[in-house]
Amino acid sequence: MKEEAKPVTLRLPADASRQEQQGFARLCTLLASAPVGSTGVNGHEHWIQAAKIKKLYEQPLLAAAAHTAIDLVDQGWTIRTDKSGYTFTPPLASGDREREKARVRRQEHLRRDEQLRQSSVRRFVENMERTHQHGDRLVSIFNLMRDGRELADALERAGASTDIIKPYVQIVDASTCELTGFKLHDIWRYFRHTWSNAYATVPGRSMPILIRDAATEFHTVIGLAAISSPVVQIAERDHWMGWETDQFLEQVRTNPTVDIACWLARRINSQQEEIYVDDLLRDGILQPTDLTAPTPEVIARLRDDAERHRQRHHQASSIREVRNIERNAWVDRATTDLFRSKRSSALAETLEISTVLGVYLSPPTAEGLTKAFSDSKARTQMRRVVRRARGERVGTVIADLTVCGAVAPYSALTAGKLVGALAVSPQVLTAYRKKYARPSEIASAMAGRPILREPRLSFIGTTSLYGTGSSQYNRLFWPADVMGGNSNVRMGFHELGRSRSFGTSHFSSETVDALVRLSTLRGSLVRVNNLFGEGVSPRLRKVRLGIAALGWPANELLKHGRERILYGVPLVANLRDYSLGIDEEPEYLINPELPEADTRVAEWWFERWCHQRAARQDVLESMRSHRLVRPVRHGARVPLPIGDGMQAIDEEMLPIFTT
Template sequence: MAANDELFGPGRIRAFSPFLAPEERHELNKAIDIVGPSVPSFADAMRALARSYIDDGDSLKLRTLLLLIADLSEQGWQVTSKGGAITFQPPGLAAKGQESIEDIKARVRDALQKARRRQLAEPSVRAFLERSERRRCRKDHGNTSVLDLIDDGSDLARALAAVNALPETEREAALAKVVDPIVEVCDANARCADTGLPLNDIWRYFRHTWAHEYRSIPGRQMLVLIRNAARPNRPIMGIAMLASPVMRLTARDQWIGWLRESAQQRIATGAWDAVEFAEALMARVDASIDEVRWDDLATATEIKTPGEAVAMRLEQRAAGAKFAREAELKAHFETQRGEGDAVRPHRGVLKSATPDADWVAASEDLLFVGKRAESLSKLLFAKQVFRAARLKRWPTQALDRLFQSRDGKRALDIVLAEFRKAGLSSEVADVSICGAVHPYNELLGGKLVALLLASQDVRDAYARRYGGQISVITSQMAGRPVTRSADLRLVTTTSLYGVGSSQYNRLVLRQKDHPNLPGDLRWGAIGKSLTGGFGTIHLGSETAQALRSMAFARHDSRRVNNRFGEGTSPRLRQIREGLDALGLKSDAILHHATPRIFYGCELVPGARSSLLGLSGAAAPAASSTDVAAAWRRRWLLARVARPETLEALRRLGPTSIRASLHADIHGQFSLPIDTD
């Protein structure tokens, strides 16, 4: 963290020195000077100037740079051009001195909103919104619109006022007849039983009300609607999305115990049993080796009792496969370019997980030969170190030595990374969208949505969606079909605004207060990053496409081919290559300088321990019915008793959402609907 603070801390100035010929540099500086970084329309003017350059050669370079400068300045980065040198200063949290939490949230929200407004103004997005809102006759449903799924706040307020008028002992039961939340997952081709609208379209419509633009993301995506079954048309209370988690997140990995330092601490404090942990380590090594096809890489004896020689030989085999693949990609690139076509991705042998897929042949693709050899080399090294330390015979003493020695630390890091890969593949999800919509945002609906994501109903839906599916990457590594159980045990999320989230703070339902719950249900902060992280949220789609074009123009091969197993986040890797092609330090640009707070929730007791092969996580999670009842008792009863809440409800409903969206489309800058 200290290194990041030094390099990327709030207020740090970053030099901007792209590869440019003198005349190109003069042109870039002239463009910045003409527009003037201090004028309010600087970003728009830079973007307009960028579009005057053609998407080719040196013009592509200048166009990309101008788009990049426009995006960064729009996100609050200070752009300075002086004496031919260009510098950037990211905002961080201290950009404007002593800011309140609301000031910080407003500043970050405003920066995100600018990209969102551009997206809302796109013809295709406007057409989608208008099509969703237009009433159409749908079979068995009559004339319906997405607006039918937005509750009438005024009518809801009247119903809640009637609950408040009842004796206190009767209010809880009466409230359940007015607010009865249910979970509905947006399966492909599924339609709303009340309106006939596709569930995915309903979710997408409400997603456009969020503070940041709507981007599709790679990997798993499970879209969730929370609806009120007690009201006409079962109106939408909130939306959520479970997505594939990022592979490396320090705060999360420390919280779970996937990092050596946190594992060592838990052994030292007695939180984990040393003998059980040692057994889990050895079992994980063998399980990971079993998921790598090795018959063409090593002998059975080497797998059973590995030595240093086999690990070194496999490292050389991995390096050779990577070199051969580079040559293969270069030849593919030259062939495609020679035919005068756009260079298509190099997809390899396997196209998808079909019943007749030849997994052995897929494992012999150069990409996977290299990955198999590299993975097997590490695993056999770890197994050798564990055997030499007598981990099976003397687990406690062996662990002490492993945590102290260089080889022991490396072996532990390798196996803990295997636990992480196994957990992230099927047992952990990221909550990328979570919140309430009008009028339920006034009723702390965001807390309800977050809590329901930890329900057994969501776990079951996740298992139905992803359980039993063939893992394409793991199967190519194994040379045989491999399936995962999709046993969701833990969810995490990140605060959008870098400060405390009102939605997740103190979000706890205790079993002693709600006996129907199988255990405490708790969302809590698990770590923070004051200097921000790496990502592309601060770069617009037009800039990202220009950077991808730069990456393709630079290399003599297409190195990012959007293949399973090629690496995480093809978009991020292509953008990195584009920045490198410009001569810019990609870390300095991709480090968005927006602080983050990370939150986590265990869906079942002992979930974190179970992600390291330790005992725990046997009990089911709470049902959505019991979670909703606890939420009503803990928060809703008191909330609806406030006169200001009922007054706010009366102003919200179908017209408020529609007005907010269309105000943004026309540049009137209304506030977004979601809160954090």
């Protein structure tokens, strides 16, 4: 069920100067009468000048409010003036699928085009498109695009032959493409800029992937993907997996087993063992006996210590100290204020859990577990253990498919489905496991020694770009034996539900900068330092703090109105128990070591999807529109904005293709 659009009244705080109040009033009056879509075209500076606002940087309240208001109108919000202020109303989702897609696409293009206007991005694109010497050949990024006319003609001639397209997976690392001399990451980045939404790096783990075509001389790019750290909490995903806390505990309550009891006991022990305590003992916060017989006073001292070091962490000198420590100096990292605070807090929680729940698990039995459920305090501690286990493993055994799609002309052949299947194939799972079979930064900093986390994935989630209409993940299922599994098992992308349309993707960098500056000047009690280990989504927290500094409703303004469909690919049969760590070994639905998986997936895709599309004349004609002759008109080329002072790339500088 879609939420109704909720209007919000926005005005500057009471301590804003008269000049700021008047400037905001003029801006809102202008924006209220602006045609839909005109704000994004004209840019923030145009509206600031039109409202006769001068020296905006010297008016941080007005700067944050003005940039936020412009972004909201960019996204389709309307403004109505009244006595109490300015009422902003978010756009209603259209019931028409194509109109809704167009609305979302326009919203996404605003930030993407803002990024493509940046001089550094334009230089990157231009350098990739110009020819360079590689061996005895002149090559450019255009050599990695397939001419649509050539591909369409080849498909017409070949009929059902699978030799025309030969897809394979290439994991993007620091190496260079042997055929073109480009860095693999630069190739991936160039084609990522052709997406509808802006390119942004993802905090945490990230493994970019190229899907290339060995049937062409330079192995043209079919599509790209990226496996990244997941969103920590997605209710629909967690419930579907069966590891949502209350759902899991209800299952355990109705069927308590010794295996679950043993797992809870192991979790409590490992949580305590993986916390560095030498400095806590040295500073008198703990005594050795407190670790085996904790008292409420000890737990209180640890919490006081955590708060004291949390406050110290937000001092600038502490921030510089953390950033200057080498990654593998685990004791040094553990003793920083950031991790001292985290360790004291975690140890206080663990000792409290052990005190209350431990008595029912010594020894761990199904009977003891049943008794624990009759104790409300023990149930509370069980919830904490499960949440901690899920929080620890969500970033290691679960990943998100944050980028997935095909480029022209392959996209006309539903190659997005090919990319989706290959993105969860054995080669990708093996590469991910090898890449991240290394000490966890946060866990190792908490323990003061290297701690390895499980790198074998159990589940990969993703979302559609649009919340309505067809998606490349629709009906994307295949027999597991395509990837070396059981032929009776069906693998693929299951629809889990819909996202909550919440985030910061609708705010420009100008707005984020203004909001961050305002929150800093207003003395926010919570500071975001962009240090690994502080918490998830620093951009979201910064924007929220800035909106709060304006006194505006952050929860309403952070709703970007772009509902998306959630999908998930379970990779193991014991999804819940392996994901939580109850089972130590994954029961894979595929063969992670299958060497010929790329070929088998490609054959399945060609027979299931590509062959049908290639037989349609309208599809072939659409492919032929992607040409590599001057002027280059190709859907895989980055669409650099023109106008507003931006010049088109000189076509004379581009390579000449005669095919």
